[in-house]
Amino acid sequence: MGREILRMENISKSFPGVKALDDVSLKAYEGEVMALLGENGAGKSTLMKILSGVYTKDSGRILLNGEEINVLNPRDAAEKGIAIIHQKLNLIPNLTVYENIFLGREKVNSYKVLKKDCMIDESKKLLERLRVDIDPTLRVNEISIAKQQMVEIARALSLNASVIVMDEPTDTLTDKEVDSLFDVIRELKTENKAIVYISHRLKEVFEVCDRATVLRDGKLIDERMISDLDEDEIIKLMVGRTLDEQFPYLMTQVSENVLEVINLTNKYVKNISFSLKKGEVLGISGLVGAGRSELGKTIFGLYPIDEGEIFLEGKKVEFKSPKEAIENGIMYVSEDRKSEGLVLSMDVKSNITLSSLDKFKRAIGLDKKKEERVTQEYREKIKIKTPSLTQKVKNLSGGNQQKVAIAKSLLTEPKVLILDEPTRGIDVGAKREIYDLLNAIKKEGHCVIMISSEMPEILGMSDRIIVMHEGVIKGELTREEATSEKIMNYIIKGEEN
Ligand SMILES: Nc1ncnc2c1ncn2[C@@H]1O[C@H](COP(=O)(O)OP(=O)(O)OP(=O)(O)O)[C@@H](O)[C@H]1O
Numbered sequence: 001m002g003r004e005i006l007r008m009e010n011i012s013k014s015f016p017g018v019k020a021l022d023d024v025s026l027k028a029y030e031g032e033v034m035a036l037l038g039e040n041g042a043g044k045s046t047l048m049k050i051l052s053g054v055y056t057k058d059s060g061r062i063l064l065n066g067e068e069i070n071v072l073n074p075r076d077a078a079e080k081g082i083a084i085i086h087q088k089l090n091l092i093p094n095l096t097v098y099e100n101i102f103l104g105r106e107k108v109n110s111y112k113v114l115k116k117d118c119m120i121d122e123s124k125k126l127l128e129r130l131r132v133d134i135d136p137t138l139r140v141n142e143i144s145i146a147k148q149q150m151v152e153i154a155r156a157l158s159l160n161a162s163v164i165v166m167d168e169p170t171d172t173l174t175d176k177e178v179d180s181l182f183d184v185i186r187e188l189k190t191e192n193k194a195i196v197y198i199s200h201r202l203k204e205v206f207e208v209c210d211r212a213t214v215l216r217d218g219k220l221i222d223e224r225m226i227s228d229l230d231e232d233e234i235i236k237l238m239v240g241r242t243l244d245e246q247f248p249y250l251m252t253q254v255s256e257n258v259l260e261v262i263n264l265t266n267k268y269v270k271n272i273s274f275s276l277k278k279g280e281v282l283g284i285s286g287l288v289g290a291g292r293s294e295l296g297k298t299i300f301g302l303y304p305i306d307e308g309e310i311f312l313e314g315k316k317v318e319f320k321s322p323k324e325a326i327e328n329g330i331m332y333v334s335e336d337r338k339s340e341g342l343v344l345s346m347d348v349k350s351n352i353t354l355s356s357l358d359k360f361k362r363a364i365g366l367d368k369k370k371e372e373r374v375t376q377e378y379r380e381k382i383k384i385k386t387p388s389l390t391q392k393v394k395n396l397s398g399g400n401q402q403k404v405a406i407a408k409s410l411l412t413e414p415k416v417l418i419l420d421e422p423t424r425g426i427d428v429g430a431k432r433e434i435y436d437l438l439n440a441i442k443k444e445g446h447c448v449i450m451i452s453s454e455m456p457e458i459l460g461m462s463d464r465i466i467v468m469h470e471g472v473i474k475g476e477l478t479r480e481e482a483t484s485e486k487i488m489n490y491i492i493k494g495e496e497n
């Protein structure tokens with residue numbers, strides 16, 4: 001075991017209505033990756049925001065290399081050698097990649113003139129280290145979310161910190177990018193850095209972490225070596241109980257077609273044909289960039305159609321906007337809920353009802369009581385953890401924001417619900433709740449298109465699976481036929497073309 005670099009002792013933090021952290025302690029050692037685990041809302045991000053000077057603690061101590069420190073703000077934390085990659089991207093969209101990397105600590109020469117070339121050069125090196133091909137002079141809003149995440153990681157690396165916190169860094173990355181990140185993490189270990197790694201993907205935890213600290217409801221539950229744990233045990237520590245059946249697949253009698261897509265073609269997808277039956281979950285598998293989200297968005301009226309047709313319950317439809325799609329019973333929940341799905345500055349209730357205001361309209365104004373009752377129902381149904389329905393969505397934990405986005409879409413009572421990466425950033429217990437929800441939707445005779453990069457989830461919950469690659473469908477499999485090998489085969493065949 002390496003030397004102890006960081007120690008957080010007896011940290012407590014309250015927000016109005018929630019005790020986010022209650023007497024939590026944590027240690028991080030040189031050359032080790034410490035997994036910080038816990039359900040959505042357990043307090044992981046809050047603890048790390050205290051460490052990095054975003055929040056101030058109510059009580060407790062932070063020791064760095066044995067000495068108590070006071071972290072005043074994020075810049076102060078960086079100067080003390082603490083870098084954080086935030087769960088929510090923190091980049092400024094209309095600044096360039098290199099400007100973001102050096103934001104707040106721009107390099108200047110002795111005449112206080114910006115050393116632009118030098119910053120561009122160093123940014124290049126950092127990005128090369130991460131094995132990503134990004135031009136540092138591009139604006140951040142010109143590159144994909146996955147690349148933005150890599151820029152965020154590059155910025156943290158550029159600080160040359162001794163403690164590096166990664167809060168769900170792989171959420172938006174492709175498998176290849178995850179591998180590069182893990183290579184970098186292994187390098188950082190040999191450089192004796194201490195890494196705190198937050199993820200809901202247990203596979204990753206077993207792959208790169210050495211030790212685990214588990215929180216539940218703001219309290220420290222246990223600290224253990226990963227080598228002494230298996231998946232079931234971790235889940236039990238996190239959730240407080242064992243989870244039966246991870247994928248509670250429900251067989252329904254699928255009957256008539258609800259949606260039929262014929263030869264759909266536009267800028268993003270080519271010749272897409274498939275059908276969706278009542279009570280069916282259609283999984284769409286493929287690599288990031290395969291055009292899956294774009295297909296979902298095209299059906300939802302976000303992108304124009306060049307050729308092909310869409311039939312909803314036998315009637316030809318062509319939506320000019322999402323509003324029209326929603327009115328006709330098609331709803332799409334974005335994978336990027338932070339920027340597309342939710343209004344973060346509005347409260348939980350207003351977000352949930354945002355797409356269904358017609359349901360609450362009265363002769364004058366809105367039926368507030370009904371709004372309250374219905375949103376409360378959804379809050380309970382999918383266990384949204386929030387002190388109240390009037391809490392601003394930006395104050396919810398990442399996973400609970402996702403649940404609000406799902407509640408919002410369910411309230412529109414769609415005939416076809418398109419879920420894009422529905423369990424991304426969601427803890428193991430809540431995943432199970434989302435799967436139960438899929439079953440409830442099936443039972444009501446509605447249907448779901450589930451776009452997912454998680455192979456077990458695709459195999460575990462779909463009735464039928466289509467595999468996409470570069471905008472086209474490479475294969476279709478029934479639940480019975482599907483295996484991860486077959487799916488990978490379709491993807492690889494696509495790669496060879
Ligand atoms: N700024 C804030 N104002 C009010 N409440 C907050 C604020 N930040 C966090 N909370 C609350 O503190 C609790 C812990 O949230 P935190 O974001 O630390 O959870 P988390 O473990 O990171 O969860 P996730 O896995 O979903 O990201 C939650 O109940 C959350 O709603």
Ligand SMILES: [Mg+2]
Binds near residue numbers: 167397
């Ligand atoms: Mg979090």
